[in-house]
Amino acid sequence: MTALIEAQGLTLHYGRKQALDDLAFxxxxxxxxxxxGHNGAGKTSLMKALVGLHAAEGRLQVLGRDPYRDRVALLDDLAYIPDVAILPRWAKVSQLVTLMAGLHxxxxxxxxxxxxxxxxxxxxxxxxxLSKGMVVQVHLALVAAIDAKLMILDEPTLGLDVLSRKAFYEMLIDEWCDGQRSVLISTHQVEEIETLLSDVLMLNEGKLVLSLSLEDIDRRFVALGHDPAVADTMAAAHPLLRYRVQxxxxxxxxxxxxxxxxxxxxxxxxxxxxxxxxxTRRPEINPSQPQ
Known part of the structure:
Protein backbone atom coordinates (compact mmCIF):
# COMPACT_ATOMS: atom_id res chain seq x y z
CA MET A 1 0.00 0.00 0.00
CA THR A 2 1.10 3.57 -0.67
CA ALA A 3 2.05 5.32 2.57
CA LEU A 4 -0.03 8.34 3.56
CA ILE A 5 3.03 9.98 5.16
CA GLU A 6 6.66 9.44 4.18
CA ALA A 7 9.45 11.29 5.96
CA GLN A 8 13.18 10.87 5.41
CA GLY A 9 15.86 13.08 6.93
CA LEU A 10 13.15 15.47 8.15
CA THR A 11 14.79 18.39 9.95
CA LEU A 12 13.31 21.69 11.14
CA HIS A 13 15.00 24.75 12.59
CA TYR A 14 13.67 27.91 14.22
CA GLY A 15 16.68 30.14 13.76
CA ARG A 16 19.51 28.34 15.59
CA LYS A 17 17.14 26.07 17.50
CA GLN A 18 16.68 22.61 16.03
CA ALA A 19 13.11 21.45 16.60
CA LEU A 20 13.27 18.22 14.54
CA ASP A 21 16.44 16.22 13.95
CA ASP A 22 16.67 13.83 10.97
CA LEU A 23 13.33 12.01 11.38
CA ALA A 24 12.46 9.00 9.23
CA PHE A 25 9.08 7.26 9.41
CA GLY A 37 6.80 13.24 23.69
CA HIS A 38 7.46 15.65 26.53
CA ASN A 39 6.56 19.33 26.13
CA GLY A 40 9.13 20.79 23.75
CA ALA A 41 10.01 17.42 22.21
CA GLY A 42 8.92 18.57 18.74
CA LYS A 43 5.40 17.13 18.43
CA THR A 44 3.66 20.35 17.39
CA SER A 45 6.55 21.29 15.09
CA LEU A 46 6.18 17.93 13.34
CA MET A 47 2.43 18.34 12.96
CA LYS A 48 2.81 21.84 11.55
CA ALA A 49 5.34 20.54 9.04
CA LEU A 50 2.91 17.77 8.05
CA VAL A 51 0.12 20.26 7.33
CA GLY A 52 2.39 22.71 5.50
CA LEU A 53 2.61 25.45 8.12
CA HIS A 54 6.40 25.16 8.34
CA ALA A 55 8.97 24.42 5.65
CA ALA A 56 11.37 21.64 6.62
CA GLU A 57 14.58 20.16 5.26
CA GLY A 58 14.74 16.58 4.00
CA ARG A 59 12.04 14.65 2.19
CA LEU A 60 8.42 14.86 3.31
CA GLN A 61 5.43 13.57 1.36
CA VAL A 62 1.90 13.75 2.79
CA LEU A 63 -0.75 12.08 0.63
CA GLY A 64 1.77 12.16 -2.21
CA ARG A 65 2.33 15.91 -1.98
CA ASP A 66 4.92 18.30 -0.59
CA PRO A 67 2.83 19.83 2.22
CA TYR A 68 4.55 23.22 2.18
CA ARG A 69 4.38 23.75 -1.59
CA ASP A 70 1.00 22.11 -2.15
CA ARG A 71 -0.79 23.03 1.07
CA VAL A 72 -4.04 24.23 -0.51
CA ALA A 73 -4.48 21.04 -2.54
CA LEU A 74 -3.39 18.89 0.41
CA LEU A 75 -6.10 20.27 2.68
CA ASP A 76 -8.76 18.82 0.37
CA ASP A 77 -7.75 15.37 1.65
CA LEU A 78 -6.39 16.19 5.10
CA ALA A 79 -8.20 17.24 8.28
CA TYR A 80 -6.37 19.06 11.08
CA ILE A 81 -7.44 20.00 14.60
CA PRO A 82 -4.84 22.10 16.46
CA ASP A 83 -4.38 22.06 20.22
CA VAL A 84 -6.93 24.82 20.71
CA ALA A 85 -10.36 24.31 19.16
CA ILE A 86 -11.39 27.81 18.07
CA LEU A 87 -14.88 28.44 16.72
CA PRO A 88 -16.56 31.86 16.35
CA ARG A 89 -18.40 32.48 19.63
CA TRP A 90 -21.27 34.35 17.99
CA ALA A 91 -22.19 31.54 15.60
CA LYS A 92 -24.90 28.95 15.98
CA VAL A 93 -23.89 25.36 15.29
CA SER A 94 -26.23 25.27 12.29
CA GLN A 95 -24.44 28.31 10.86
CA LEU A 96 -21.08 26.56 11.22
CA VAL A 97 -22.41 23.59 9.27
CA THR A 98 -23.60 25.93 6.49
CA LEU A 99 -20.28 27.80 6.54
CA MET A 100 -18.26 24.59 6.23
CA ALA A 101 -20.45 23.43 3.33
CA GLY A 102 -19.51 26.58 1.46
CA LEU A 103 -15.81 26.44 2.32
CA HIS A 104 -14.81 22.83 1.78
CA LEU A 130 -21.16 25.68 25.03
CA SER A 131 -18.72 24.12 27.45
CA LYS A 132 -15.16 23.48 26.32
CA GLY A 133 -15.95 19.81 25.92
CA MET A 134 -18.94 20.60 23.72
CA VAL A 135 -16.86 22.93 21.53
CA VAL A 136 -14.33 20.14 20.97
CA GLN A 137 -17.15 17.74 20.07
CA VAL A 138 -18.54 20.23 17.53
CA HIS A 139 -15.07 20.76 16.10
CA LEU A 140 -14.57 17.02 15.65
CA ALA A 141 -18.02 16.59 14.07
CA LEU A 142 -17.28 19.33 11.54
CA VAL A 143 -13.82 17.98 10.68
CA ALA A 144 -14.93 14.33 10.59
CA ALA A 145 -17.64 15.28 8.08
CA ILE A 146 -14.88 16.05 5.55
CA ASP A 147 -14.18 13.12 3.24
CA ALA A 148 -10.45 13.15 4.03
CA LYS A 149 -7.83 10.41 4.00
CA LEU A 150 -5.77 11.62 6.97
CA MET A 151 -6.64 13.39 10.21
CA ILE A 152 -4.02 15.09 12.39
CA LEU A 153 -4.96 15.96 15.97
CA ASP A 154 -2.71 18.04 18.24
CA GLU A 155 -3.72 17.47 21.88
CA PRO A 156 -7.42 17.40 20.87
CA THR A 157 -8.75 16.76 24.39
CA LEU A 158 -6.48 19.14 26.30
CA GLY A 159 -8.26 20.46 29.38
CA LEU A 160 -11.32 18.22 29.04
CA ASP A 161 -12.71 16.02 31.81
CA VAL A 162 -12.51 12.25 31.52
CA LEU A 163 -16.08 11.81 30.24
CA SER A 164 -15.59 14.40 27.50
CA ARG A 165 -12.32 12.77 26.47
CA LYS A 166 -13.98 9.35 26.33
CA ALA A 167 -16.85 10.69 24.20
CA PHE A 168 -14.39 12.36 21.82
CA TYR A 169 -12.36 9.22 21.21
CA GLU A 170 -15.45 7.04 20.86
CA MET A 171 -16.78 9.32 18.13
CA LEU A 172 -13.38 9.42 16.42
CA ILE A 173 -12.96 5.65 16.30
CA ASP A 174 -16.60 4.79 15.55
CA GLU A 175 -17.33 7.43 12.96
CA TRP A 176 -14.07 8.24 11.22
CA CYS A 177 -11.63 5.32 11.36
CA ASP A 178 -12.72 2.88 8.66
CA GLY A 179 -9.63 0.78 7.99
CA GLN A 180 -8.47 2.99 5.10
CA ARG A 181 -8.12 6.43 6.62
CA SER A 182 -5.46 7.12 9.22
CA VAL A 183 -5.26 9.42 12.20
CA LEU A 184 -2.20 10.85 13.94
CA ILE A 185 -2.88 11.91 17.53
CA SER A 186 -0.57 13.90 19.77
CA THR A 187 -1.57 13.51 23.42
CA HIS A 188 -0.35 13.41 27.00
CA GLN A 189 -3.16 11.03 28.03
CA VAL A 190 -1.14 7.97 27.03
CA GLU A 191 -2.99 5.52 29.28
CA GLU A 192 -6.37 6.54 27.87
CA ILE A 193 -5.56 6.03 24.20
CA GLU A 194 -3.14 3.10 24.35
CA THR A 195 -5.91 0.60 23.52
CA LEU A 196 -6.94 2.68 20.48
CA LEU A 197 -3.50 2.84 18.88
CA SER A 198 -1.98 0.65 16.21
CA ASP A 199 1.38 2.46 16.06
CA VAL A 200 3.55 4.80 18.10
CA LEU A 201 5.92 7.62 17.15
CA MET A 202 7.95 8.79 20.15
CA LEU A 203 9.99 12.01 20.13
CA ASN A 204 12.66 13.12 22.57
CA GLU A 205 14.34 16.52 22.12
CA GLY A 206 13.55 16.55 18.42
CA LYS A 207 14.79 13.03 17.74
CA LEU A 208 12.61 10.04 16.87
CA VAL A 209 13.39 7.42 19.53
CA LEU A 210 10.68 4.94 18.56
CA SER A 211 8.58 4.22 15.47
CA LEU A 212 6.84 0.87 15.86
CA SER A 213 3.49 -0.87 15.76
CA LEU A 214 2.02 -2.00 19.08
CA GLU A 215 2.50 -5.62 17.97
CA ASP A 216 6.21 -5.06 17.36
CA ILE A 217 6.56 -3.25 20.67
CA ASP A 218 5.19 -6.31 22.46
CA ARG A 219 7.67 -8.52 20.59
CA ARG A 220 10.72 -6.28 21.04
CA PHE A 221 10.47 -5.03 24.62
CA VAL A 222 10.43 -7.37 27.62
CA ALA A 223 9.38 -6.39 31.14
CA LEU A 224 10.16 -8.72 34.06
CA GLY A 225 8.50 -8.49 37.45
CA HIS A 226 10.90 -9.68 40.10
CA ASP A 227 11.52 -10.01 43.81
CA PRO A 228 13.56 -7.18 45.39
CA ALA A 229 16.12 -9.78 46.46
CA VAL A 230 17.34 -10.16 42.86
CA ALA A 231 17.38 -6.43 42.10
CA ASP A 232 21.18 -6.27 41.82
CA THR A 233 21.24 -9.11 39.30
CA MET A 234 18.57 -7.38 37.23
CA ALA A 235 20.51 -4.10 37.35
CA ALA A 236 23.68 -5.87 36.20
CA ALA A 237 21.83 -6.92 33.02
CA HIS A 238 21.46 -3.19 32.09
CA PRO A 239 17.69 -2.78 31.65
CA LEU A 240 16.30 0.35 30.03
CA LEU A 241 14.26 1.09 33.14
CA ARG A 242 13.78 -0.24 36.66
CA TYR A 243 10.48 0.62 38.29
CA ARG A 244 7.99 -0.50 40.90
CA VAL A 245 4.92 -2.63 40.28
CA GLN A 246 2.33 -3.95 42.67
CA THR A 280 12.63 9.80 26.98
CA ARG A 281 13.55 10.23 30.61
CA ARG A 282 16.14 12.72 31.70
CA PRO A 283 18.44 10.89 34.14
CA GLU A 284 18.45 13.73 36.62
CA ILE A 285 14.63 13.67 36.73
CA ASN A 286 13.85 9.97 36.31
CA PRO A 287 16.72 7.90 37.71
CA SER A 288 16.77 4.29 36.56
CA GLN A 289 17.11 3.03 40.13
CA PRO A 290 13.74 2.76 41.96
CA GLN A 291 13.52 5.16 44.88
Whole structure:
Protein backbone atom coordinates (compact mmCIF):
# COMPACT_ATOMS: atom_id res chain seq x y z
CA MET A 1 0.00 0.00 0.00
CA THR A 2 1.10 3.57 -0.67
CA ALA A 3 2.05 5.32 2.57
CA LEU A 4 -0.03 8.34 3.56
CA ILE A 5 3.03 9.98 5.16
CA GLU A 6 6.66 9.44 4.18
CA ALA A 7 9.45 11.29 5.96
CA GLN A 8 13.18 10.87 5.41
CA GLY A 9 15.86 13.08 6.93
CA LEU A 10 13.15 15.47 8.15
CA THR A 11 14.79 18.39 9.95
CA LEU A 12 13.31 21.69 11.14
CA HIS A 13 15.00 24.75 12.59
CA TYR A 14 13.67 27.91 14.22
CA GLY A 15 16.68 30.14 13.76
CA ARG A 16 19.51 28.34 15.59
CA LYS A 17 17.14 26.07 17.50
CA GLN A 18 16.68 22.61 16.03
CA ALA A 19 13.11 21.45 16.60
CA LEU A 20 13.27 18.22 14.54
CA ASP A 21 16.44 16.22 13.95
CA ASP A 22 16.67 13.83 10.97
CA LEU A 23 13.33 12.01 11.38
CA ALA A 24 12.46 9.00 9.23
CA PHE A 25 9.08 7.26 9.41
CA UNK A 26 6.00 6.26 7.42
CA UNK A 27 2.28 6.13 8.19
CA UNK A 28 0.29 3.55 6.26
CA UNK A 29 -3.47 3.64 5.52
CA UNK A 30 -5.83 2.38 8.20
CA UNK A 31 -3.60 3.17 11.17
CA UNK A 32 -4.18 5.04 14.45
CA UNK A 33 -0.81 6.53 15.36
CA UNK A 34 0.04 8.02 18.73
CA UNK A 35 2.61 10.85 18.70
CA UNK A 36 4.20 10.96 22.14
CA GLY A 37 6.80 13.24 23.69
CA HIS A 38 7.46 15.65 26.53
CA ASN A 39 6.56 19.33 26.13
CA GLY A 40 9.13 20.79 23.75
CA ALA A 41 10.01 17.42 22.21
CA GLY A 42 8.92 18.57 18.74
CA LYS A 43 5.40 17.13 18.43
CA THR A 44 3.66 20.35 17.39
CA SER A 45 6.55 21.29 15.09
CA LEU A 46 6.18 17.93 13.34
CA MET A 47 2.43 18.34 12.96
CA LYS A 48 2.81 21.84 11.55
CA ALA A 49 5.34 20.54 9.04
CA LEU A 50 2.91 17.77 8.05
CA VAL A 51 0.12 20.26 7.33
CA GLY A 52 2.39 22.71 5.50
CA LEU A 53 2.61 25.45 8.12
CA HIS A 54 6.40 25.16 8.34
CA ALA A 55 8.97 24.42 5.65
CA ALA A 56 11.37 21.64 6.62
CA GLU A 57 14.58 20.16 5.26
CA GLY A 58 14.74 16.58 4.00
CA ARG A 59 12.04 14.65 2.19
CA LEU A 60 8.42 14.86 3.31
CA GLN A 61 5.43 13.57 1.36
CA VAL A 62 1.90 13.75 2.79
CA LEU A 63 -0.75 12.08 0.63
CA GLY A 64 1.77 12.16 -2.21
CA ARG A 65 2.33 15.91 -1.98
CA ASP A 66 4.92 18.30 -0.59
CA PRO A 67 2.83 19.83 2.22
CA TYR A 68 4.55 23.22 2.18
CA ARG A 69 4.38 23.75 -1.59
CA ASP A 70 1.00 22.11 -2.15
CA ARG A 71 -0.79 23.03 1.07
CA VAL A 72 -4.04 24.23 -0.51
CA ALA A 73 -4.48 21.04 -2.54
CA LEU A 74 -3.39 18.89 0.41
CA LEU A 75 -6.10 20.27 2.68
CA ASP A 76 -8.76 18.82 0.37
CA ASP A 77 -7.75 15.37 1.65
CA LEU A 78 -6.39 16.19 5.10
CA ALA A 79 -8.20 17.24 8.28
CA TYR A 80 -6.37 19.06 11.08
CA ILE A 81 -7.44 20.00 14.60
CA PRO A 82 -4.84 22.10 16.46
CA ASP A 83 -4.38 22.06 20.22
CA VAL A 84 -6.93 24.82 20.71
CA ALA A 85 -10.36 24.31 19.16
CA ILE A 86 -11.39 27.81 18.07
CA LEU A 87 -14.88 28.44 16.72
CA PRO A 88 -16.56 31.86 16.35
CA ARG A 89 -18.40 32.48 19.63
CA TRP A 90 -21.27 34.35 17.99
CA ALA A 91 -22.19 31.54 15.60
CA LYS A 92 -24.90 28.95 15.98
CA VAL A 93 -23.89 25.36 15.29
CA SER A 94 -26.23 25.27 12.29
CA GLN A 95 -24.44 28.31 10.86
CA LEU A 96 -21.08 26.56 11.22
CA VAL A 97 -22.41 23.59 9.27
CA THR A 98 -23.60 25.93 6.49
CA LEU A 99 -20.28 27.80 6.54
CA MET A 100 -18.26 24.59 6.23
CA ALA A 101 -20.45 23.43 3.33
CA GLY A 102 -19.51 26.58 1.46
CA LEU A 103 -15.81 26.44 2.32
CA HIS A 104 -14.81 22.83 1.78
CA UNK A 105 -15.70 20.91 -1.37
CA UNK A 106 -15.59 17.52 0.40
CA UNK A 107 -17.63 18.49 3.46
CA UNK A 108 -20.97 16.73 4.00
CA UNK A 109 -23.52 18.80 5.92
CA UNK A 110 -25.73 15.73 6.29
CA UNK A 111 -22.91 13.74 7.85
CA UNK A 112 -22.06 16.61 10.19
CA UNK A 113 -25.64 16.70 11.44
CA UNK A 114 -25.55 12.92 11.94
CA UNK A 115 -22.37 13.18 13.99
CA UNK A 116 -23.75 16.06 16.04
CA UNK A 117 -26.70 13.88 17.05
CA UNK A 118 -24.17 11.73 18.93
CA UNK A 119 -23.43 14.72 21.16
CA UNK A 120 -25.48 16.80 23.56
CA UNK A 121 -25.09 19.84 21.28
CA UNK A 122 -28.09 21.11 19.32
CA UNK A 123 -27.99 22.80 15.93
CA UNK A 124 -29.59 25.86 17.48
CA UNK A 125 -26.98 26.21 20.22
CA UNK A 126 -24.60 29.17 20.12
CA UNK A 127 -20.88 28.50 20.55
CA UNK A 128 -20.49 31.01 23.40
CA UNK A 129 -22.98 29.00 25.48
CA LEU A 130 -21.16 25.68 25.03
CA SER A 131 -18.72 24.12 27.45
CA LYS A 132 -15.16 23.48 26.32
CA GLY A 133 -15.95 19.81 25.92
CA MET A 134 -18.94 20.60 23.72
CA VAL A 135 -16.86 22.93 21.53
CA VAL A 136 -14.33 20.14 20.97
CA GLN A 137 -17.15 17.74 20.07
CA VAL A 138 -18.54 20.23 17.53
CA HIS A 139 -15.07 20.76 16.10
CA LEU A 140 -14.57 17.02 15.65
CA ALA A 141 -18.02 16.59 14.07
CA LEU A 142 -17.28 19.33 11.54
CA VAL A 143 -13.82 17.98 10.68
CA ALA A 144 -14.93 14.33 10.59
CA ALA A 145 -17.64 15.28 8.08
CA ILE A 146 -14.88 16.05 5.55
CA ASP A 147 -14.18 13.12 3.24
CA ALA A 148 -10.45 13.15 4.03
CA LYS A 149 -7.83 10.41 4.00
CA LEU A 150 -5.77 11.62 6.97
CA MET A 151 -6.64 13.39 10.21
CA ILE A 152 -4.02 15.09 12.39
CA LEU A 153 -4.96 15.96 15.97
CA ASP A 154 -2.71 18.04 18.24
CA GLU A 155 -3.72 17.47 21.88
CA PRO A 156 -7.42 17.40 20.87
CA THR A 157 -8.75 16.76 24.39
CA LEU A 158 -6.48 19.14 26.30
CA GLY A 159 -8.26 20.46 29.38
CA LEU A 160 -11.32 18.22 29.04
CA ASP A 161 -12.71 16.02 31.81
CA VAL A 162 -12.51 12.25 31.52
CA LEU A 163 -16.08 11.81 30.24
CA SER A 164 -15.59 14.40 27.50
CA ARG A 165 -12.32 12.77 26.47
CA LYS A 166 -13.98 9.35 26.33
CA ALA A 167 -16.85 10.69 24.20
CA PHE A 168 -14.39 12.36 21.82
CA TYR A 169 -12.36 9.22 21.21
CA GLU A 170 -15.45 7.04 20.86
CA MET A 171 -16.78 9.32 18.13
CA LEU A 172 -13.38 9.42 16.42
CA ILE A 173 -12.96 5.65 16.30
CA ASP A 174 -16.60 4.79 15.55
CA GLU A 175 -17.33 7.43 12.96
CA TRP A 176 -14.07 8.24 11.22
CA CYS A 177 -11.63 5.32 11.36
CA ASP A 178 -12.72 2.88 8.66
CA GLY A 179 -9.63 0.78 7.99
CA GLN A 180 -8.47 2.99 5.10
CA ARG A 181 -8.12 6.43 6.62
CA SER A 182 -5.46 7.12 9.22
CA VAL A 183 -5.26 9.42 12.20
CA LEU A 184 -2.20 10.85 13.94
CA ILE A 185 -2.88 11.91 17.53
CA SER A 186 -0.57 13.90 19.77
CA THR A 187 -1.57 13.51 23.42
CA HIS A 188 -0.35 13.41 27.00
CA GLN A 189 -3.16 11.03 28.03
CA VAL A 190 -1.14 7.97 27.03
CA GLU A 191 -2.99 5.52 29.28
CA GLU A 192 -6.37 6.54 27.87
CA ILE A 193 -5.56 6.03 24.20
CA GLU A 194 -3.14 3.10 24.35
CA THR A 195 -5.91 0.60 23.52
CA LEU A 196 -6.94 2.68 20.48
CA LEU A 197 -3.50 2.84 18.88
CA SER A 198 -1.98 0.65 16.21
CA ASP A 199 1.38 2.46 16.06
CA VAL A 200 3.55 4.80 18.10
CA LEU A 201 5.92 7.62 17.15
CA MET A 202 7.95 8.79 20.15
CA LEU A 203 9.99 12.01 20.13
CA ASN A 204 12.66 13.12 22.57
CA GLU A 205 14.34 16.52 22.12
CA GLY A 206 13.55 16.55 18.42
CA LYS A 207 14.79 13.03 17.74
CA LEU A 208 12.61 10.04 16.87
CA VAL A 209 13.39 7.42 19.53
CA LEU A 210 10.68 4.94 18.56
CA SER A 211 8.58 4.22 15.47
CA LEU A 212 6.84 0.87 15.86
CA SER A 213 3.49 -0.87 15.76
CA LEU A 214 2.02 -2.00 19.08
CA GLU A 215 2.50 -5.62 17.97
CA ASP A 216 6.21 -5.06 17.36
CA ILE A 217 6.56 -3.25 20.67
CA ASP A 218 5.19 -6.31 22.46
CA ARG A 219 7.67 -8.52 20.59
CA ARG A 220 10.72 -6.28 21.04
CA PHE A 221 10.47 -5.03 24.62
CA VAL A 222 10.43 -7.37 27.62
CA ALA A 223 9.38 -6.39 31.14
CA LEU A 224 10.16 -8.72 34.06
CA GLY A 225 8.50 -8.49 37.45
CA HIS A 226 10.90 -9.68 40.10
CA ASP A 227 11.52 -10.01 43.81
CA PRO A 228 13.56 -7.18 45.39
CA ALA A 229 16.12 -9.78 46.46
CA VAL A 230 17.34 -10.16 42.86
CA ALA A 231 17.38 -6.43 42.10
CA ASP A 232 21.18 -6.27 41.82
CA THR A 233 21.24 -9.11 39.30
CA MET A 234 18.57 -7.38 37.23
CA ALA A 235 20.51 -4.10 37.35
CA ALA A 236 23.68 -5.87 36.20
CA ALA A 237 21.83 -6.92 33.02
CA HIS A 238 21.46 -3.19 32.09
CA PRO A 239 17.69 -2.78 31.65
CA LEU A 240 16.30 0.35 30.03
CA LEU A 241 14.26 1.09 33.14
CA ARG A 242 13.78 -0.24 36.66
CA TYR A 243 10.48 0.62 38.29
CA ARG A 244 7.99 -0.50 40.90
CA VAL A 245 4.92 -2.63 40.28
CA GLN A 246 2.33 -3.95 42.67
CA UNK A 247 3.98 -6.63 44.79
CA UNK A 248 7.57 -5.86 43.86
CA UNK A 249 9.88 -4.39 41.23
CA UNK A 250 10.17 -4.65 37.47
CA UNK A 251 12.87 -4.23 34.86
CA UNK A 252 12.30 -3.27 31.22
CA UNK A 253 14.66 -4.60 28.53
CA UNK A 254 15.10 -3.77 24.86
CA UNK A 255 15.15 -7.33 23.56
CA UNK A 256 15.26 -10.60 25.46
CA UNK A 257 17.40 -10.52 28.62
CA UNK A 258 19.90 -13.36 29.21
CA UNK A 259 18.14 -16.65 30.06
CA UNK A 260 19.59 -16.72 33.57
CA UNK A 261 18.12 -13.25 34.20
CA UNK A 262 14.76 -14.07 32.60
CA UNK A 263 14.47 -17.10 34.90
CA UNK A 264 14.51 -14.76 37.93
CA UNK A 265 11.36 -12.88 36.95
CA UNK A 266 7.88 -13.15 35.50
CA UNK A 267 7.21 -11.55 32.13
CA UNK A 268 4.86 -8.56 32.19
CA UNK A 269 3.40 -6.50 29.37
CA UNK A 270 5.19 -3.14 29.39
CA UNK A 271 2.80 -0.22 29.19
CA UNK A 272 3.39 2.68 26.83
CA UNK A 273 3.88 4.90 29.86
CA UNK A 274 6.73 2.68 31.12
CA UNK A 275 8.27 2.63 27.66
CA UNK A 276 7.88 6.38 27.32
CA UNK A 277 9.69 6.97 30.62
CA UNK A 278 12.44 4.53 29.62
CA UNK A 279 13.14 6.11 26.23
CA THR A 280 12.63 9.80 26.98
CA ARG A 281 13.55 10.23 30.61
CA ARG A 282 16.14 12.72 31.70
CA PRO A 283 18.44 10.89 34.14
CA GLU A 284 18.45 13.73 36.62
CA ILE A 285 14.63 13.67 36.73
CA ASN A 286 13.85 9.97 36.31
CA PRO A 287 16.72 7.90 37.71
CA SER A 288 16.77 4.29 36.56
CA GLN A 289 17.11 3.03 40.13
CA PRO A 290 13.74 2.76 41.96
CA GLN A 291 13.52 5.16 44.88
Missing amino acids: TVQPGRVVGLL PRFSAERARTLLRRTSVGLGDTVKN GGNAALFDGAPPPEVAALGQRLRPSLVDLFVAL
